[in-house]
Amino acid sequence: xxxxxxxxxxxxxxxxxxxxxxxxxxxxxxxxxxxxxxxxxxxxxxxxxxxxxxxxxxxxxxxxxxxxxxxxxxxxxxxxxxxxxxxxxxxxxxxxxxxxxxxxxxxxxxxxxxxxxxxxxxxxxxxxxxxxxxxxxxxxxxxxxxxxxxxxxxxxxxxxxxxxxxxxxxxxxxxxxxxxxxxxxxxxxxxxxxxxxxxxxxxxxxxxxxxxxxxxxxxxxxxxxxxxxxxxxxxxxxxxxxxxxxxxxxxxxxxxxxxxxxxxxxxxxxxxxxxxxxxxxxxxxxxxxxxxxxxxxxxxxxxxxxxxxxxxxxxxxxxxxxxxxxxxxxxxxxxxxxxxxxxxxxxxxxxxxxxxxxxxxxxxxxxxxxxxxxxxxxxxxxxxxxxxxxxxxxxxxxxxxxxxxxxxxxxxxxxxxxxxxxxxxxxxxxxxxxxxxxxxxxxxxxxxx
Numbered sequence: 001x002x003x004x005x006x007x008x009x010x011x012x013x014x015x016x017x018x019x020x021x022x023x024x025x026x027x028x029x030x031x032x033x034x035x036x037x038x039x040x041x042x043x044x045x046x047x048x049x050x051x052x053x054x055x056x057x058x059x060x061x062x063x064x065x066x067x068x069x070x071x072x073x074x075x076x077x078x079x080x081x082x083x084x085x086x087x088x089x090x091x092x093x094x095x096x097x098x099x100x101x102x103x104x105x106x107x108x109x110x111x112x113x114x115x116x117x118x119x120x121x122x123x124x125x126x127x128x129x130x131x132x133x134x135x136x137x138x139x140x141x142x143x144x145x146x147x148x149x150x151x152x153x154x155x156x157x158x159x160x161x162x163x164x165x166x167x168x169x170x171x172x173x174x175x176x177x178x179x180x181x182x183x184x185x186x187x188x189x190x191x192x193x194x195x196x197x198x199x200x201x202x203x204x205x206x207x208x209x210x211x212x213x214x215x216x217x218x219x220x221x222x223x224x225x226x227x228x229x230x231x232x233x234x235x236x237x238x239x240x241x242x243x244x245x246x247x248x249x250x251x252x253x254x255x256x257x258x259x260x261x262x263x264x265x266x267x268x269x270x271x272x273x274x275x276x277x278x279x280x281x282x283x284x285x286x287x288x289x290x291x292x293x294x295x296x297x298x299x300x301x302x303x304x305x306x307x308x309x310x311x312x313x314x315x316x317x318x319x320x321x322x323x324x325x326x327x328x329x330x331x332x333x334x335x336x337x338x339x340x341x342x343x344x345x346x347x348x349x350x351x352x353x354x355x356x357x358x359x360x361x362x363x364x365x366x367x368x369x370x371x372x373x374x375x376x377x378x379x380x381x382x383x384x385x386x387x388x389x390x391x392x393x394x395x396x397x398x399x400x401x402x403x404x405x406x407x408x409x410x411x412x413x414x415x416x417x418x419x420x421x422x423x424x425x426x427x428x429x430x431x432x433x434x435x436x437x438x439x440x441x442x443x444x445x446x447x448x449x
Contacts, residue, residue, distance in 0.1 A: 003017045011324070020167035020298070021171070024158060026290045033283045034202075035181075036048065036280075036283050037347060038185045039199055045273070045352065047133070048348070049136075049275040051140045054137035055140075055279075057110065057260070062152055062155055064106065065153065065155030066155045066156075066252050067249035068102075069155055069156040069160060070245040070297070070381070072160070074300065074304050075088075075244065078308035079308070080305060085225070089229035091231075092218075095237075096156060104149055114138055114145065115142075118141070130272065140199065140200050143201065147203070154211045160226065162300070164218075164224035176213070177206045180209050181205075184205060246393045262420065269417045276359075277358040281359065283348070296381030296385075300381055300382075312448070319382070323378075342356070372428040376428060376435055391442060394434070399430075404427040
């Protein structure tokens with residue numbers, strides 16, 4: 001089915017339009033999951049804990065790519081809705097250049113900080129851990145940092161493929177990169193026994209594949225709505241793109257910070273195995289969250305286009321149908337977690353019953369957060385698509401950098417380990433109230449209700 005931004009979207013067409021981006025995001029999440037499966041089963045629990053300890057730090061760099069991709073796509077889709085195709089191509093090219101420049105700078109800084117950050121997290125956790133875990137974290141973190149520019153570029157293009165009306169191509173690129181990662185992990189970790197080095201190299205090469213293919217495609221004449229155009233860096237436009245995408249940046253950075261805090265708390269309560277257990281839950285969470293992020297990535301350019309074209313009736317329709325779809329997604333995800341927490345956890349436990357028990361218990365408690373997180377993610381992305389970066393940032397800031405951080409520190413004081421697992425659930429309950437208020441306050445301004 002050919003999908004155009006200017007179309008009227010039924011529920012069926014919305015699902016068809018977002019399926020490529022949902023699947024694309026799931027494949028992106030598979031990168032770290034595949035690393036985890038092979039490390040857990042071929043390199044051992046300490047190495048597995050090590051990569052889970054450092055991975056959130058690395059993801060902070062990739063968040064910049066999400067920020068400029070989502071923020072830039074909002075600008076580009078609005079320009080296309082206004083009929084300004086050449087200007088849209090210039091903004092598209094400009095934001096890519098800035099992503100690469102910023103990526104190089106950030107990668108160098110984080111590379112130098114990997115070792116001291118690793119020791120700092122272990123020290124704050126207050127529990128003695130193995131040197132193998134520490135060494136694994138440092139090696140894996142430094143190697144992944146080398147490839148982070150490619151990861152940022154890959155993240156940048158995820159939203160722009162939809163704007164270009166080439167979502168299926170975006171899925172194809174991500175699928176190729178994901179399959180490359182799986183094959184290389186099997187060879188380097190499973191067959192050649194390179195451990196965390198093999199896992200990092202496999203992921204890095206697959207990220208390069210995911211970045212180079214779209215660059216080559218848009219550099220040539222192509223049948224999509226977008227192609228590279230002569231441009232220069234404009235501070236005002238880059239600032240607007242960054243502001244538009246600030247909520248996505250805050251969400252991703254905050255997710256990394258929360259993961260770091262979780263690891264510190266779990267080191268305190270259950271030691272090294274707690275970090276491993278949280279890593280398993282995060283891997284499953286990556287896939288479930290990817291569904292929500294993929295949905296808003298698929299709908300955001302459509303929302304931005306109709307906002308630019310002043311098609312308010314279509315905006316109302318998109319919002320109503322999206323809320324219904326998200327309700328169904330959320331119910332299914334929560335049911336899957338409650339029914340299959342133990343078998344999903346066993347994929348990583350490698351016969352360790354204590355680790356399996358900790359993970360299963362934590363997964364069932366933490367899993368209730370997905371009943372609300374999809375609505376919060378969509379709310380933030382919806383306002384980003386409307387070019388309202390301030391409201392979007394407020395939602396993300398309160399949800400992640402206020403509620404989640406507060407509860408991950410406070411609830412364990414009363415409920416111990418259960419308080420760690422339930423902290424995100426309580427935070428999402430508070431966040432949904434903020435989302436509701438933002439929708440009510442802005443309904444007349446954007447005429448979506």
